[in-house]
Every structure is written in structure tokens, then in C-alpha cells.
Amino acid sequence: MEIQFAKRFDGISGSAIRDIFKLLTNPAIISFAGGNPANTALESDVISRLALKVLAQNGTQLLQYGQTEGYAPLRESAAEFFRHNGVDAKPEELLPVTGSQQALDLICKALIDPGDTMLVESPTFLGALQTFKLYQANLVPVETDEDGVIPELLEEKIKRHHPKLIYLIPTFQNPTGRTLTLERRKQVAQIVAKYGVMLIEDDPYRDLRYAGEPLPAIKSFDESGRVLYCNSFSKIISPGLRTAAVVCTDPTMMRKLVIGKQSTDVHSPNLNQAIVDAYLREGILMEHIRIISESYGKQMSKMQQMLATFPASVKYTRPDGGIFLWCELPEGFNATDLLKTATQMGVAYIPGTHFYTQPGTHHNTMRLNFSNATLENIEKGMNIFKELFISEGLR
């Protein structure tokens, strides 16, 4: 007898990316495929010191069961930290979660029945797409341009499809690196208020800015309580600690998130929340962000300099921050097919097709990560790409 799995797994294989990452277990391969911070950005010594400090101060409480609502001091310090993004939330409007991915899962749990429509930027983060698919959402893409999602198209699709939920990454978007303009942020906030649609604003990259001025979050223009603001400490402190938070200013919605979280993992680990809280309270995060941004900015410039030496038919984005660039090869080139040869030559990326709601399209696109590669490897890896693409006929 075969096990009969739930319908939500129909058509979910999870295999495409998995196979890519399997290829990467070879340490000789230069990987632009992941979304990892640089290993040098991870401060074992600081985290050790903070772990010791919080366990000495408060060990019994941290090792005991905690509140589903989160470690109270972190709700305060994270709310305070988010204020520089224009997000003015009270501690009780902030729910610590086990990485932003959990926020996506809990928001879907609260809102999405099978068949409900969600609007997503096209292209968008593949991990989010997988979560939404497991909730059997009907995913409708919304076109983007250099300035992010196009508000007029967003409104048109809301009117046509009556979505329950919209998913946007407005700053240094994954996978494109693009940033929604100030004017569009205001428009999006107005649109969701007008139609009463919930919006996930996923904002993990905003503090990694290497040029230009910070823009306020869409949430800062939200008076309707419809914007769910997700931010994470994964890219700026440590992804392995799995500590993020979602701001939800609608108390009924917050209650559903908490009940969902209770039934999902009871609460996020206290020690991890306390370490991040101590990090924030020591006031050392902005300086750490400055230091890693300086490196990441150089890595991004190097990757762009290398792309500038490619034939002009290769298009790529020019973000002011984040950890990704997005490349478009001329039509006819297939980044999905070329991946195997690329990894054999010693370099990897993620084919862009995985970032679209309809798989099997946009095979000429690819996502490149620069945060986890040295300047030397960026130069080396990009030269391998150039060689490969030119040997495939790129002009």
C-alpha cells in the first residue's frame, strides 16, 4: 500500500533547487547560487559572549518554556530597531518567529484556503512560492519594471482576481535586487487600504544598502493595518539563529498568527531570541551593518564590473544594496540547461525560471549572489561564465 499524501503536495517536488545545492557540496565550486551572508560576517566570538551573558543573567527562564508571543525583551528591542525603517510598532504588535519563512507560513495559515488567490511580484523569492503553493494558493504574477511592482497593474489585478493576500519584497528584491520607489510605496499602501487586501512586506535586505538613501517601509504608510511587515536578523546577524519578527498591527490577525504559531512550534527558542535582543541592546548592530555593507558593496561592484565586460546583449540589474544581481541572457540562451556545464567548469547560480509562478519559462534568466564570494572568486567565477556563454555563441 502506498502512503496517500495530502493534496497540498500534488505537483510539489522540491527537487530542482535541491539538486543544485547537491552539486555545491563540492567546495571547489564558486557558488553564486545561495543567499548566504559571508562566513566572515558571522561573529562567533560576539555570539559566544552574548550567549554566556544572557544565560548567566536569565538562564532558567531561557531554558524553560517561553511565551508563544515571543521573548518580551526582544519584542521591545526589535520594535525599537524597526523604527529606523519608519515602522512604528508597539512591542505587542511584533511577533518573533523562527526566520521570516515562518512568518510566511503563519500568515498563509491564518488567511489562505485552497484556491484563494495571491498576487506576487514576477519574478519573486522561490522559497516564498513554495510556501504559498503548499497552501494551495492560486498564484497570480504581477509585472515589475526597474522600479519594482507597477501599482496600476497591481490595482488592476486586485480588481480582476480579488486576492486575499499580496506578497512583495520592496527593497533590494530577491531575485532582482530592485527597489520600489517612494512614490510607489505610498501608492501600494493606499491600494491595499482601498481594497482591504492583506499585504506581506518582506524586508530582510533593507539594511544592506551600499548607495543612495534609505526608503521608508510600505508599512510606514499603512493606516489600515493590512500590511504585515516581516524583517529578519538572518542577513545582518546570523541565519543559523533563525530569528526574525513580523509586525502586525491588526489585533485579530495577530491572534491568528499566535494561535497558528502555538500549534506549529509552541514558541521560537528563547536563547536565540535573547542573543539577538542582547545584540540589539548593546547598540553594536549598526556598526556591524556598516562593516559588512562595506564588504558586500565592494563585492557587488566587482560583480557588476565583471558583467560590464560581457557582450552588451547580457542585461543585468544595478541595485543600491542587497545580496543579488539578476541577469538576462539574450533569448534562446537557456540558463537552466547551461547550469550543468557551468558547475563542471566550477561556478554555480540559480536559473531564473525557479522564481516564476509558471515553471518552465524565462529560461534565459539567472540569479547571482555576491555576498558569499570573495572578490577573487567573483572575478574568477564571472570569467568562467563569460567564457561559457561566449563558447555558446553569446555576442
Added chain:
Amino acid sequence: MEIQFAKRFDGISGSAIRDIFKLLTNPAIISFAGGNPANTALESDVISRLALKVLAQNGTQLLQYGQTEGYAPLRESAAEFFRHNGVDAKPEELLPVTGSQQALDLICKALIDPGDTMLVESPTFLGALQTFKLYQANLVPVETDEDGVIPELLEEKIKRHHPKLIYLIPTFQNPTGRTLTLERRKQVAQIVAKYGVMLIEDDPYRDLRYAGEPLPAIKSFDESGRVLYCNSFSKIISPGLRTAAVVCTDPTMMRKLVIGKQSTDVHSPNLNQAIVDAYLREGILMEHIRIISESYGKQMSKMQQMLATFPASVKYTRPDGGIFLWCELPEGFNATDLLKTATQMGVAYIPGTHFYTQPGTHHNTMRLNFSNATLENIEKGMNIFKELFISEGLR
């Protein structure tokens, strides 16, 4: 416009228990309501030392993104540890999770469509019931006696209801403290194999044994791969670390659990997994279990001694371990109604009604936790109960 929530939240309030725990913020109240280890069982110094050790050895890897499949050394050490339960799993058959609650969530995610039937012991763990309800399962109770679930009734209900999944806590059950006999364990393994039904064996209390001989897990008799064995380090090391594991010997099922976990929280925090791994590898867990079991055993005896002074119309279970006793007052007594007065008098419990699939029944039952109360407070608290019940007419 009101937010339209997903149908899975219809009828889910999460409020009953929440209100009880709100009452307990008063530290003067003696609480038999939770399921917490004793604060004195939580070793801040050991955890500090291990955190320092693993971060010094392996900090960068622990702070970086990890594998959804879990921290490889923990998969080994936990598989080794589970062997003393008769569960002989390979590391790749073991998935570390963020507390056993997450195992329940992921198993339902893999298997349960709305309306699918699940069989559960009656009564059973209320946190599990909430997870199952959020997956819109049709919950069918199976009667239990002093020796746990009754295999003949289990088989009869399988034939009648064609369940997708069965949920059992065979050792020192929550809420009753009862243990399934060896003979019944074998029968249950045979029944699930015969009908091809998946079974969750939730086994967090097994190592807290104060009398009698350990029994092998149901999983040890499972040749069909249908038994999903969940065990947790929450009750024996620390609940705040949120580290547990599920053993799944069917590779297709394991794949669904991993994909579900990836979309739920990417992976459990590495630091926490590494701390538990180091704890296991240092070989200090069995001695720690011996020490806490000595205390908990005395606390259980004290609570039973106090119950022995109650009028004989009060029935209670006499487990060989775990952290709970289950009481039945004579028909007509309402533990749900009496809770408010009890907390005003300074003592709390969980009304038994919350452990049944049909709320509003079995109001004469209650669950008492003894692991998180001193001998003095157990005496004091139980005397308050006796006074209260006698003043309510108990004879």
C-alpha cells in the same frame, strides 16, 4: 472591511487554556496546570559551557544557514540515543525539529487534507488536538483503559472510519500518565501494518520513569514504516531550546516532512541542535535523567499520598513515571467551573474537558502536573483542593 480568515480557524479560539495561563502570571499561585520541567532541572551552567564549546569548535557553520534535514552530528547522536528505546534508526531516518509540536504540524502537513479522519486516544494532549483541528481533521476518539488504548477498539474504528493517521502517547500519557502494555504495543504495530495506517508515536516522557521496567517503543515492532516516532529533549534537557526529532523510516514520507519543514522554517536553529548534540556526546544525559527522575518521583509520590487522603470517591491514576496525574471527581462535580475558585484560593490545574475531542464533556476530570512544584507546595496545594472539594460537598 473585516479580514476574512482561512476556514481552518473556524471554531478555533485558543482561549480556554490561554485564560488559565493568564491567571497564573500571579507567582503566588501554586500551579499544577503546566507541563514544565522543574526550574531546578534546567542547567544554565552546563548549557553555557556547551554553547561556548560548540561555538568555539564550529561557530561559523552554526551561525550560517544549515540543512533542512538537520545538523548532521545530531542526527547521529540522537539516533544513537533513541536506540535504548528500541528504536533502531539510521541518521538519515531522523529529522530534528523545533520541538515535537513541529513534528505534529509537519506530519499533518504531509498527510491531512480537510475532512480526513484521525484517531486519537481519549483523552489526549490538548496541544496536539489544536494542531489536528487546524488541519481540519475529523477527530475520532478511541477509548482507553488503565493500560492505554484498547487495540480491539482501535482496529474496529480503523475499519469503520478509514483514518489517515493515528495519534498515541504510549508512555506516561498526557494527560493521564498511563502506559500502554508491551502486548498492546505489539498489537498496535501489527494493526497499523495490516491496514496501512500511519501512526504518530509521541514519546516525550519515556525517560522519566520512577518505577518498573522500560518498555520498547511501538516503533521497535514496526516493520511497515508506518510508525512515526517523535521524541523530544524538552522534558529531559530544556524545553526552551526547542529541540526534538522525528524518526521516519519511509523515505517518501521523510521527503514530504523535509519539504514541509523547508517551507515552514527552512531549518531548526543550528546552535540549539549543536548544544543538544554535545550534551548527548558528553554522555551526561543518563545521569541527569537519573537525578531529575529522583526528584520527580518524590514529587509524584507526594501528590499521590495527598490524593490518598481525599474521600475515596476521587479517582486518580498511579503512573510509573512522567509528569502528570489524572483525577476524576464524582459525577456532578465540575472542574471547569471550580477552577476560578481554586485559583482564587491559590492553586491551579487544567480542567480535563480540554483533553477531549468534544469540548464541553467530562467536566469532572482534571490534569495535575507535579514536575514543576516543590514537595511543600504539592502538600499545600493539594490541601487547598481537598478543602475546596469538601466545601463543595465531596464525600
